[in-house]
Amino acid sequence: MSHTALSEIDVFLRHGDHPLAVRRMMDLALDSKQRELMLRAMQLSSRFRIARNANPVNPWNEDLAQESRTLLHELSKATYPAAPGDSLLMQAHGVSKTYSSGAFSMKPTSLDLYAGQILGVVGENGNGKTTLLRCLAGQLAIDSGKISFAGLPDHDFYTLKNRVAFIPQRIPRWYGRLKDNLHFSAAISGVKGEENDLMVGFMLERFGLAGFAELTWNQISSGYRTRFEIARVLLQQPRVLILDEPLANLDIHAQQTLLSDLRFLVKSAVNRMTVLLTSQQLHEVEKAADSVMLIRQGQCIYQTGKTDVRSLGFALELETPATREEIAQALTVLEAQVHFNGGFFTVVSHQHPVQEMIKQLVIAGIPISYCRDISLSTKRLF
Amino acid sequence: MNPEHNFPKRPLAPKALSRFDQWLLKNYPDTWSARTHMVLYYALLFAAAFYAICLVMPDDPRSTSMVGLWVTAGALISGIGLIFWLVYLFRFNVFKRFGTLAPGDRLRNFLVFYLTIFVLTVLVYIPFVTEKQKADATFTDEEVIRDANDVNYCVGLLVKNSFELSIKIDTIILVGSSEEAEQKNAELRARNDGEPRANSTTYAWREQNDYEWRMAEADSVQKIDFNTYVLFTFTKLQHVAPWYSHYNEFSMEPESHSAYDDSRKRLFTTLDLYYLIYRDNPKYSEEEATSRIRKMNAKYRLPMSSWNYVINHNYYGIVEIATDGSNLSEYINRKYDTWSMDHAMKNIMSRKHRFDTENVKSLALFTFYFVLCQVLLLFAFRHSTVKTFFLSILAGIIIAILTGLFLAVTRFHERGILVVLLVYYAVFLAISVTIGMSRVRSLVKGIALNFTFWMTYFIPLIIVGLYYSWMHKLHPYRPDAPEEYDRVFANEDLHYALAQYGGAALLLISIAFLFSRWYRTWYSQPEE
Numbered sequence: 001m002s003h004t005a006l007s008e009i010d011v012f013l014r015h016g017d018h019p020l021a022v023r024r025m026m027d028l029a030l031d032s033k034q035r036e037l038m039l040r041a042m043q044l045s046s047r048f049r050i051a052r053n054a055n056p057v058n059p060w061n062e063d064l065a066q067e068s069r070t071l072l073h074e075l076s077k078a079t080y081p082a083a084p085g086d087s088l089l090m091q092a093h094g095v096s097k098t099y100s101s102g103a104f105s106m107k108p109t110s111l112d113l114y115a116g117q118i119l120g121v122v123g124e125n126g127n128g129k130t131t132l133l134r135c136l137a138g139q140l141a142i143d144s145g146k147i148s149f150a151g152l153p154d155h156d157f158y159t160l161k162n163r164v165a166f167i168p169q170r171i172p173r174w175y176g177r178l179k180d181n182l183h184f185s186a187a188i189s190g191v192k193g194e195e196n197d198l199m200v201g202f203m204l205e206r207f208g209l210a211g212f213a214e215l216t217w218n219q220i221s222s223g224y225r226t227r228f229e230i231a232r233v234l235l236q237q238p239r240v241l242i243l244d245e246p247l248a249n250l251d252i253h254a255q256q257t258l259l260s261d262l263r264f265l266v267k268s269a270v271n272r273m274t275v276l277l278t279s280q281q282l283h284e285v286e287k288a289a290d291s292v293m294l295i296r297q298g299q300c301i302y303q304t305g306k307t308d309v310r311s312l313g314f315a316l317e318l319e320t321p322a323t324r325e326e327i328a329q330a331l332t333v334l335e336a337q338v339h340f341n342g343g344f345f346t347v348v349s350h351q352h353p354v355q356e357m358i359k360q361l362v363i364a365g366i367p368i369s370y371c372r373d374i375s376l377s378t379k380r381l382f
Numbered sequence: 383m384n385p386e387h388n389f390p391k392r393p394l395a396p397k398a399l400s401r402f403d404q405w406l407l408k409n410y411p412d413t414w415s416a417r418t419h420m421v422l423y424y425a426l427l428f429a430a431a432f433y434a435i436c437l438v439m440p441d442d443p444r445s446t447s448m449v450g451l452w453v454t455a456g457a458l459i460s461g462i463g464l465i466f467w468l469v470y471l472f473r474f475n476v477f478k479r480f481g482t483l484a485p486g487d488r489l490r491n492f493l494v495f496y497l498t499i500f501v502l503t504v505l506v507y508i509p510f511v512t513e514k515q516k517a518d519a520t521f522t523d524e525e526v527i528r529d530a531n532d533v534n535y536c537v538g539l540l541v542k543n544s545f546e547l548s549i550k551i552d553t554i555i556l557v558g559s560s561e562e563a564e565q566k567n568a569e570l571r572a573r574n575d576g577e578p579r580a581n582s583t584t585y586a587w588r589e590q591n592d593y594e595w596r597m598a599e600a601d602s603v604q605k606i607d608f609n610t611y612v613l614f615t616f617t618k619l620q621h622v623a624p625w626y627s628h629y630n631e632f633s634m635e636p637e638s639h640s641a642y643d644d645s646r647k648r649l650f651t652t653l654d655l656y657y658l659i660y661r662d663n664p665k666y667s668e669e670e671a672t673s674r675i676r677k678m679n680a681k682y683r684l685p686m687s688s689w690n691y692v693i694n695h696n697y698y699g700i701v702e703i704a705t706d707g708s709n710l711s712e713y714i715n716r717k718y719d720t721w722s723m724d725h726a727m728k729n730i731m732s733r734k735h736r737f738d739t740e741n742v743k744s745l746a747l748f749t750f751y752f753v754l755c756q757v758l759l760l761f762a763f764r765h766s767t768v769k770t771f772f773l774s775i776l777a778g779i780i781i782a783i784l785t786g787l788f789l790a791v792t793r794f795h796e797r798g799i800l801v802v803l804l805v806y807y808a809v810f811l812a813i814s815v816t817i818g819m820s821r822v823r824s825l826v827k828g829i830a831l832n833f834t835f836w837m838t839y840f841i842p843l844i845i846v847g848l849y850y851s852w853m854h855k856l857h858p859y860r861p862d863a864p865e866e867y868d869r870v871f872a873n874e875d876l877h878y879a880l881a882q883y884g885g886a887a888l889l890l891i892s893i894a895f896l897f898s899r900w901y902r903t904w905y906s907q908p909e910e
Contacts, residue, residue: 100910135908138906138908139908139909140908140909141821141822141823141907141908141909141910142908155818155821155903157903157906157907157908158480158902158903158905158906160906161480161906162480162481162482174473175473175474176390176473176474177390180390180407183404183407183408184407184411184414184415184474185479186408187407187408187409187410187411187414188411188412188476188479188481188482189481189482190482192408192409193408193409196408196409197408213388214388236481
C-alpha cells in the first residue's frame with residue numbers, strides 16, 4: 001500500500017499537484033507512526049501554507065521542492081504496519097423505523113459496512129437518509145431488524161457510540177477555542193500527554209485548520225466547522241464515520257478536497273475505518289464512494305452490486321444551447337430518446353454507447369457546454 | 383508549534399495556572415472539564431480580596447453586627463461565580479461525548495463537583511471570621527464577664543434598699559404523656575376556679591418545650607422526688623449578661639451551651655448575686671459603686687448610639703422605682719444605662735463565639751447538606767438529558783403533592799411518611815435495575831434513575847428514623863422508670879450520626895459501582 005502511495009505522491013509532485021502531494025505525505029507519515037516523520041510532514045505543510053498565503057499563484061519554491069523530496073525519501077525508507085484487511089465492521093439487517101407520529105416510515109433496509117470502504121447514501125430530501133444514518137449511529141431506536149457491530153455485544157450502546165462517529169448536517173455548537181476542543185476530544189479517547197499535542201497539531205495541519213486554532217465557533221465559517229468536526233471525530237479514532245450531508249457547507253474545491261481526504265483516510269493503516277455519507281452532490285458521491293445506495297420514500301431502491309441499471313440503456317447528460325429538435329435530429333441514426341428536465345437534456349439509447357452519441361453530436365455541429373455519461377449513475381433513477 | 387505560547391486569555395491568571403490548565407486538558411480531560419482548578423484559584427483571589435475588605439471596613443464589636451449584609455454580598459458574588467462555573471461546566475462533558483471512561487471516573491467527578499461547590503459556599507463565611515478576629519483583638523472573654531459581674535454587683539448594691547426582693551416558687555410534676563399533662567392541668571385549673579395560684583403547680587410532659595424552658599429559666603431548681611421539681615425564681619438581679627440563654631444544672635440541653643461553659647461558670651447568676659448582695663450584705667461606698675458603673679458605661683457605650691442620647695439627656699426623666707421592684711429593669715436602665723452595656727456585651731460575645739464547637743457543628747451540617755443537594759442535582763443533570771432532568775424535578779413536585787394529600791387524608795403518622803419514602807425508593811430502584819434490559823432510552827426509567835440517585839444518601843437516615851419512631855411508640859417515657867427510657871434511646875444520636883456517614887458511604891459506593899453503569903447504559907440507549 002505504501003509503495004502505491006509513494007508512487008502516487010511522486011506523480012502528484014511531478015505534475016504540480018502540490019497540495020494533494022503534501023496531504024498525501026502527511027497521511028503516509030501518520031501511517032508510519034513515527035513521531036519524527038509526522039513532525040517533518042507537519043513542518044512541510046506549515047511552510048507550504050505560509051508560502052501559499054504569501055504567493056497564492058506560485059507558492060511552490062525550490063526550498064519546498066527540496067524538503068518534499070527529502071521527506072519522500074525518508075517516507076520511502078520507513079516501515080509501515082501491515083494494513084488490516086477489509087473486514088466486515090457493521091451490519092444492518094432488515095432495519096425499519098416508523099416515527100410515533102406516523103408521518104414517515106423507513107422500510108426494512110439491509111447493508112454491510114466494510115473497513116476501508118465508503119458507502120454513499122443518496123436520495124431526495126425527506127426520503128429517510130438521515131433516519132437510516134441515525135439508526136446506524138445508535139441514536140434512534142429501530143422497530144425491527146438488527147444492527148450489529150463486529151466484536152460488540154448487542155446492548156453495549158456506549159461502546160458502540162464510542163466507535164461510531166456521527167456528524168450531523170447541522171453541526172452542534174462548541175465552546176472555547178478550536179484547538180482546546182481538539183485536545184479534549186483526543187484526550188477523552190485516550191490520546192494523552194505529548195501524543196495529544198502531536199496528534200492535535202497534526203490534525204490542525206492536515207485539515208487546514210492551523211490558522212484557525214485559536215479561534216472560536218463564531219469566528220470561523222461553516223465550511224471550517226465541518227472540517228473541524230471531521231478532525232475532531234478522527235482524533236477519537238472511530239471505526240465507522242457517518243456523515244450527514246458533509247458537502248452541504250463546502251465550496252466546490254473544499255468538496256473535492258474532503259472527498260479525496262476521505263478516500264485516503266478510510267485506507268489508513270493506523271485506523272482503517274468505513275465511511276457512510278449522504279449528499280445531494282450525486283456525482284461527487286458516486287466518484288468517491290465504493291458503493292452507492294439510493295433511498296426513495298424510505299425504501300432502498302438501488303444498491304451498487306445488487307441492482308443493475310444497465311438494462312435501462314446508455315444515458316448521456318447534456319447541457320447545450322441547442323434545441324431538443326436539433327439534438328433529436330443529430331441523433332436520429334442512433335434511435336435515441338431525448339428528455340429535458342428544465343436544466344439538462346438526458347439522451348437515452350438502448351443500443352449505442354455514450355461515445356457514439358457524443359460523436360454524432362459533434363458531427364452535427366451541436367455545441368456542448370457540459371456532458372456526462374450517467375449510464376451507471378443513480379441519477380437515472382431520480 | 384509550541385502550544386504553550388498561546389494560552390486562552392484569562393484575567394489575573396498566571397502562566398503557571400494556564401500551563402496547568404493545558405496539562406489537565408491533555409491528560410485528565412474529565413477533571414479539566416470540571417474546572418475545579420480555576421474555581422479554586424479565583425475563589426482564593428476572591429477570598430483574599432473579600433477578607434481584606436472585611437478586615438479594613440470599620441466595625442465596632444460593641445455594635446449590632448452587620449455581618450448579614452456582608453454575607454449576603456458574599457453569597458451573591460459566590461452565586462455569580464457558581465453560575466459562571468456552571469456555564470463553563472456544561473461546555474464539555476466526557477460522559478455525554480462517549481469518551482473512554484475508567485472505573486471510578488464518575489466517583490472522582492462527583493467528589494470534584496462537591497469540592498468546587500463547597501469552596502464556593504464557604505467563601506460566604508469570611509465576614510464571620512473577620513468579625514471574630516476584630517472582637518478577639520479588642521476584648522477577651524474574661525474581661526467581658528468580669529465587667530458584667532462588676533456592673534451587676536454594683537447595680538445590685540445601689541438598688542438593694544429601694545425595693546423588696548420577691549421569690550416565686552413553682553412546682554413541676556412530670557407525667558407520661560401530653561394527654562395526661564393536659565388532663566391533670568385541667569383538673570388543677572378547675573380546682574382553683576381557673577385562677578393560677580401564687581405558688582403554682584404544673585403537670586408537664588418531658589418532651590414539652592415549655593417544661594424545658596421553665597426548668598432552664600429558673601434561678602434555682604430543687605428535685606423533690608423522681609418526677610417533682612420545685613423552681614425558684616427571684617426578682618431579676620442580672621441586668622447585664624453577655625449572652626441570652628439561661629443555664630442551670632437541670633437545663634435539658636446543657637451541651638448546647640457548652641461553648642460558653644468555661645466563662646459562664648464565672649458569670650454571676652441571679653442566685654449568685656442574691657448570695658453576694660443580700661445574704662453576705664457587704665459594706666460598700668455608693669460613690670465608688672457609681673463610679674465603677676460609669677467606667678463600664680464609658681467602656682461599652684457606643685459613641686453614636688441614639689439610645690445614649692436619650693439616656694444622657696434624661697429624655698424620659700428618671701422614674702421612681704416601685705416598691706415591689708416590678709419596674710426595676712426600666713429604672714436601673716434609665717439610671718445606669720445597663721441596656722447599652724448589655725447590648726454591647728452580647729454583640730461582642732456573639733462575634734467572639736461564632737466558631738465555637740456547637741456553632742461550627744451546625745454550620746458544617748448546614749454546609750454539608752446545602753452542598754450535597756446542589757451536587758446531587760448537578761450530577762444528575764450532567765448524566766441525563768435536559769428533558770429527563772427537568773421532568774424528574776416536575777415529577778418530584780407532583781409526587782410530593784400527591785403523597786402529602788394521601789397522608790393528610792389517611793391521617794398517616796411520621797412513620798407512615800418514612801414507610802412511603804422507602805416504598806418509593808424500592809420502586810425507583812426496581813425500575814433502575816431493569817435499565818440494562820431495555821433497547822430504548824426510556825423517559826420513565828431515566829426519571830426513576832434520577833430519583834434512586836437522589837434518595838440513596840437518605841435511605842440509612844430514613845431507616846434509622848423509622849426504627850426510632852417505632853421505638854418511641856413501643857417505649858414511651860415513663861416518669862417512674864426514666865432509666866429504661868434513657869437506656870433504650872442512649873445511642874439515638876450516635877445512630878443518626880452513623881446513618882449520615884453510612885448514607886455518604888452508600889452513595890459513593892453506589893456511584894462507583896451502580897450509578898455510573900446505569901447512567902452510562904441509559905444515556906447511550908437510542909431514543910424512541
